[in-house]
Amino acid sequence: MKDKHDLAIKKIRRFNRFYTNVLGLLNQHILDSSYSLTEVRILLEIDKIDRCTANILIHKLDIDRGYMSRILKRFEKSGLITKENSIDDRRMVILHLTSEGKSILAGLEEKSNNQIQKLINPLTEDEEEKLVNAMNYVTRILSPDISPVKIRRFESEDIEHIIKRHRELYALEYGFSSSFGDYVEKIVREFDKNFDESRENIWVAEDHGKVVGEIAIVRVDENTAQLRWFLIEPEMRGKGLGHELMKVVIDFCKEKNYKHVFLWTVNLLGAARHLYKSYGFKLTETQENNTWRKEVTKEERWNLDL
Template sequence: MSTSADIVSDIREFNRFYTNILGLLDQHILDSGYSLTEARVLFEISKTKRCFANTLVNQLGIDRSYMSRMILKFERNGLITKTVSETDTRVSYIQLTDKGWQDFNDLNEKSNEQIKKLIEPLSDEACIQVHNAMNTIKRNLFITADSISIRPFTANDIDYVISRHKALYRLERNLSSAAFSNYIDEGFRDFVQNFDKEKDCMFILEYNENPAGSVAIRHANEKTAQLRYFFLEPEMRGWGAGHKLIDMALEFCREKEYRHVFLWTISAQKVARHLYKSKGFEITQTHENNEWGEVVLEERWDLDL
């Protein structure tokens, strides 16, 4: 297409405007004592149970020596632990400590509060317009068909799915109790140990060859399946990736001649609930759960195929 000079000028003006907003938000992070890069690295470490420094270097485009100094600083301050890999003693994987999680959660909460204050003056309609506009920009400028893929899971994905489930529910829904952590661990262990490729499946969403979400189907009996472990990384929400994952899971159910599918979620998962409803699921049961760190309303959703 022929791009007009006015469009180019408007985009540049928007960039200057948005850069000023980001500067205000970033200053809020700097007030915490962490640099913007350090906060970003902590975020990436939080995304997986076993994070490697080389992975961080490649994903974030940070100089290797600078990354080494940051990792050393985090280790000295008790934010991370390093454990030698069982398969390659030359490398170590990195995990957040309890203190690291606390600092990361504090950073995340401060950032959330800053965004809330930014949009607080907006009406509900204006807030939705801003949200939709941001998704439009992301969908048209940054996410391309070539950068997205969906594949079956492998053993290497297990730590990712478990750790991201825990991290996202901790950050977004404050579900941080030992009971919730055990619920995730035991459920996924059971899924893997009893996995039957003729009856079960799990798909991993990838963005630029990095895992960015998942969905699974677990057989309950010969005619009934359970949809589990559905989530998207925050940056992947709003452009249709969730629809693709759910559609693939339901298509698997139809291929295996399941007659019924159900899932469990919580009422706070409003976006996911909207997606389930759009696919024909309906709420059939609810009950309150106060064991996961926050009182939640659990919901069972069912769909006849």
């Protein structure tokens, strides 16, 4: 068995040396510019991530906080990015590319695309397809080690955890009484009892085997679904997990041909409300609720047409 692993290690290292040389050629065009590979990646992520923050970039790209701060200051001074304070949380600073930043990024991406085009031009259509499939396979099979956060369908033992964490977090962070936990427990258990696998689901996010978030889609009728039980553990907030979970449920709803999705939330959840808005949900109804906490809470209905 050891000999088998030794051979695999040698082949992987040989491939790594080969591909490092390929990447060096591909990246040469970017290095000819005044931007490093890290800086280009940061520009790309700011452009791609909705409501991008420095914390999201630090965790996603695994970059030192001080180094990231210096790069962002340089980008801002050069007119490539702007910073905007969040309306709901003044401590949160949202990053945006300026028109100049978008122009610079577009030019760099065009250079990279042209270089890759030259690389694959000699390949036949069949060879190109096999190359892409092989890259997809390598990415998929190694992803659990590279990115420990995985999103899976719920299992029966997840039900107790979902109920427990809704009770604990809403009491700790918003002062909700046990009546809220009782309400969540009732509807979660009803969902589990009547679960329609073909039209609804709960997705659970795990980080190194620990549950760090969940989100659900519940069937209302043939054309309408409700988004429920969206919760992310405090240590995972601001890292883009919310966007990943939202994308999963929106894609699911489209796949199942739902025409309309709605959710109920409360006005206290500022970050979540911004996330819903970024995916096209619109606030359509507000009502007061005085059963879950001492202060009156405003419940809100948000709707999305697909």
